[in-house]
Amino acid sequence: xxxxxxxxxxxxxxxxxxxxxxxxxxxxxxxxxxxxxxxxxxxxxxxxxxxxxxxxxxxxxxxxxxxxxxxxxxxxxxxxxxxxxxxxxxxxxxxxxxxxxxxxxxxxxxxxxxxxxxxxxxxxxxxxxxxxxxxxxxxxxxxxxxxxxxxxxxxxxxxxxxxxxxxxxxxxxxxxxxxxxxxxxxxxxxxxxxxxxxxxxxxxxxxxxxxxxxxxxxxxxxxxxxxxxxxxxxxxxxxxxxxxxxxxxxxxxxxxxxxxxxxxxxxxxxxxxxxxxxx
Amino acid sequence: xxxxxxxxxxxxxxxxxxxxxxxxxxxxxxxxxxxxxxxxxxxxxxxxxxxxxxxxxxxxxxxxxxxxxxxxxxxxxxxxxxxxxxxxxxxxxxxxxxxxxxxxxxxxxxxxxxxxxxxxxxxxxxxxxxxxxxxxxxxxxxxxxxxxxxxxxxxxxxxxxxxxxxxxxxxxxxxxxxxxxxxxxxxxxxxxxxxxxxxxxxxxxxxxxxxxxxxxxxxxxxxxxxxxxxxxxxxxxxxxxxxxxxxxxxxxxxxxxxxxxxxxxxxxxxxxxxxxxxxxxxxxxxxxxxxxxxxxxxxxxxxxxxxxxxxxxxxxxxxxxxxxxxxxxxxxxxxxxxxxxxxxxxxxxxxxxxxxxxxxxxxxxxxxxxxxxxxxxxxxxxxxxxxxxxxxxxxxxxxxxxxxxxxxxxxxxxxxxxxxxxxxxxxxxxxxxxxxxxxxxxxxxxxxxxxxxxxxxxxxxx
Numbered sequence: 248x249x250x251x252x253x254x255x256x257x258x259x260x261x262x263x264x265x266x267x268x269x270x271x272x273x274x275x276x277x278x279x280x281x282x283x284x285x286x287x288x289x290x291x292x293x294x295x296x297x298x299x300x301x302x303x304x305x306x307x308x309x310x311x312x313x314x315x316x317x318x319x320x321x322x323x324x325x326x327x328x329x330x331x332x333x334x335x336x337x338x339x340x341x342x343x344x345x346x347x348x349x350x351x352x353x354x355x356x357x358x359x360x361x362x363x364x365x366x367x368x369x370x371x372x373x374x375x376x377x378x379x380x381x382x383x384x385x386x387x388x389x390x391x392x393x394x395x396x397x398x399x400x401x402x403x404x405x406x407x408x409x410x411x412x413x414x415x416x417x418x419x420x421x422x423x424x425x426x427x428x429x430x431x432x433x434x435x436x437x438x439x440x441x442x443x444x445x446x447x448x449x450x451x452x453x454x455x456x457x458x459x460x461x462x463x464x465x466x467x468x469x470x471x472x473x474x475x476x477x478x479x480x481x482x483x484x485x486x487x488x489x490x491x492x493x494x495x496x497x498x499x500x501x502x503x504x505x506x507x508x509x510x511x512x513x514x515x516x517x518x519x520x521x522x523x524x525x526x
Numbered sequence: 527x528x529x530x531x532x533x534x535x536x537x538x539x540x541x542x543x544x545x546x547x548x549x550x551x552x553x554x555x556x557x558x559x560x561x562x563x564x565x566x567x568x569x570x571x572x573x574x575x576x577x578x579x580x581x582x583x584x585x586x587x588x589x590x591x592x593x594x595x596x597x598x599x600x601x602x603x604x605x606x607x608x609x610x611x612x613x614x615x616x617x618x619x620x621x622x623x624x625x626x627x628x629x630x631x632x633x634x635x636x637x638x639x640x641x642x643x644x645x646x647x648x649x650x651x652x653x654x655x656x657x658x659x660x661x662x663x664x665x666x667x668x669x670x671x672x673x674x675x676x677x678x679x680x681x682x683x684x685x686x687x688x689x690x691x692x693x694x695x696x697x698x699x700x701x702x703x704x705x706x707x708x709x710x711x712x713x714x715x716x717x718x719x720x721x722x723x724x725x726x727x728x729x730x731x732x733x734x735x736x737x738x739x740x741x742x743x744x745x746x747x748x749x750x751x752x753x754x755x756x757x758x759x760x761x762x763x764x765x766x767x768x769x770x771x772x773x774x775x776x777x778x779x780x781x782x783x784x785x786x787x788x789x790x791x792x793x794x795x796x797x798x799x800x801x802x803x804x805x806x807x808x809x810x811x812x813x814x815x816x817x818x819x820x821x822x823x824x825x826x827x828x829x830x831x832x833x834x835x836x837x838x839x840x841x842x843x844x845x846x847x848x849x850x851x852x853x854x855x856x857x858x859x860x861x862x863x864x865x866x867x868x869x870x871x872x873x874x875x876x877x878x879x880x881x882x883x884x885x886x887x888x889x890x891x892x893x894x895x896x897x898x899x900x901x902x903x904x905x906x907x908x909x910x911x912x913x914x915x916x917x918x919x920x921x922x923x924x925x926x927x928x929x930x931x932x933x934x935x936x937x938x939x940x941x942x943x944x945x946x947x948x949x950x951x952x953x954x955x956x957x958x959x960x961x962x963x964x965x966x967x968x969x970x971x972x973x974x975x976x977x978x979x980x981x982x983x984x985x986x987x988x
Contacts, residue, residue, distance in 0.1 A: 270742050271742060274742055288797055288798045288799055290799045291791070291800075319799075330699070331699040332736065333736040336741060464783055464791065467697045467922070468764050468923060469764070470765070470782045470786050471764055471783055472780070474767075476774055481774075500774045503776050503874070503875040504774065506776070507803070508803075511803075
């Protein structure tokens with residue numbers, strides 16, 4: 248059992264949890280993920296590690312309550328325990344030493360993962376522009392934290408209720424066109440956002456790293472559920488990723504495969520809650 | 527005098543029509559009377575050919591003699607003196623290729639039903655409260671086992687019997703490896719696996735779940751923690767795909783994923799959260815036990831049509847004979863001498879059909895089996911909504927990537943000598959991590975050999 252030491256709502260749907268898992272905290276690095284299972288009947292769900300504290304022995308996860316399992320996890324409180332919590336899985340993000348100037352693009356809850364990446368790069372002495380996109384003002388998260396680890400922070404909202412109106416891709420393209428010579432772009436967020444960021448950077452030949460979130464079961468290189476096509480070759484996000492060269496990823500296939508159980512989950516939640524979605 | 531009837535005492539099975547739609551165990555096992563009657567068919571041969579066919583050297587005629595006398599607990603003790611997991615091997619061993627293939631009674635008639643008798647003894651003891659586990663005196667030496675599948679459990683059991691302080695590190699949330707995630711409930715009830723693991727725990731074996739060695743700790747760190755030897759039984763790894771068009775479509779599974787969702791995550795039970803596709807028409811590609819398990823599981827989830835698509839003929843099917851027979855009884859259709867060429871999708875990227883080509887048998891290949899050759903122009907579309915690839919796996923890469931001095935061959939399998947020692951001192955390995963996808967009993971045999979080697983190694987160092 249893995250105890251929840253701290254719980255904080257970052258907005259109505261996004262939850263931060265600090266979980267006591269000293270073995271994992273000792274080894275975790277930016278870009279890696281954990282798999283949790285809330286209870287005996289729960290699914291195994293991967294979440295990228297947002298932060299860790301080796302001294303306190305805790306691992307921080309930040310997640311949006313979008314599905315059945317994240318909904319059930321969000322219902323737990325400080326002091327409660329998660330049945331299973333395993334990691335650190337996946338290959339840590341690797342940055343070339345020659346990388347001096349980077350744009351880190353986060354979309355929605357993806358900012359929770361973009362933030363530690365920005366922090367790692369900033370602490371390496373890089374110039375880091377963070378572009379964080381949200382649907383509207385109410386769901387902006389981690390603004391102060393991102394400000395602290397960036398040279399410039401650009402917040403966008405789809406409806407213009409906060410920061411710049413529009414998408415992260417518009418800001419990114421502007422910055423590039425204004426002469427910012429990025430050595431690399433890191434994009435973490437919804438799959439369509441990552442796809443469009445890659446479409447922006449490709450003509451400029453800027454290396455773009457994306458962190459993928461395919462459907463996974465075991466997360467240890469056994470089931471093959473998380474396979475993605477990268478450069479025409481089958482790769483497994485759990486042991487070869489989750490970071491990949493965004494210009495090589497078949498995002499359309501990933502989007503289709505991620506929707507495999509969409510209808511199933513809708514029905515399942517209806518059965519469990521008598522039609523009322525309380526996740 | 528032995529009972530000279532030519533055929534095995536039949537065993538009760540669930541009716542094929544009924545069982546094809548439930549996950550309860552297919553074979554119900556012998557009653558005590560049936561077991562005694564079958565045991566009486568054994569000639570108790572002096573040279574014991576059956577034992578030579580057993581990878582874990584079960585003292586077969588000795589235990590069968592006890593069964594024939596109704597001394598079931600004593601029979602169980604004889605079995606478990608060399609086999610820590612009899613309820614499992616009695617159910618899943620390919621006996622027709624091992625012990626039973628060597629049985630003298632098989633020359634004229636059917637061999638003695640050794641597997642059924644082994645299972646009977648294990649079930650009998652389990653049902654009647656078990657025999658008290660003898661917990662040997664701790665000899666003060668620590669051994670770590672990576673992976674709790676059949677290889678790891680057997681190695682752990684044998685070392686515990688010798689007094690070693692054994693800790694198993696398991697990556698998943700439940701111990702058992704392929705016995706839990708791979709082999710379905712209807713062939714190997716999970717309560718039985720857990721009961722065998724409880725027997726090991728009663729002997730002092732510790733099991734640490736959620737520990738992915740190679741990630742949370744390396745093999746070198748385990749050695750630093752004071753383990754004098756390590757056994758790696760990390761099992762089969764990433765599933766193989768054919769590399770044909772359409773494998774990224776929605777509705778294409780590896781057998782590993784399909785079976786893990788059903789067995790480990792219990793997707794077939796309404797109140798568990800893990801989903802699995804409810805399919806109408808399913809093509810399972812491959813002809814091994816895993817393919818049979820996937821096909822029969824798909825049928826139990828309610829599919830109308832389930833096909834096994836296999837490129838060779840029935841004679842070459844690598845699956846256990848009993849599984850093929852059961853699958854046929856349950857209505858699985860065997861499209862033998864058929865090979866998938868591509869998987870076709872609809873506009874939304876869902877599987878709609880497999881394009882297959884018919885094959886014929888040509889000259890024998892390197893494996894000695896006649897190699898299948900395509901019949902030109904015989905392509906056709908097989909309409910399905912789900913495709914399950916059951917064509918094998920390659921070993922898990924995590925441990926190799928994080929351990930210095932551990933050699934692998936060109937297929938990624940750990941290199942070991944005949945004593946199951948790897949290229950790294952104090953580190954032994956066995957099971958699918960060494961052989962690539964193989965059987966439970968071969969993994970158990972490897973675990974057993976490794977335990978003996980580890981014992982010799984530690985003794986020679988002290």
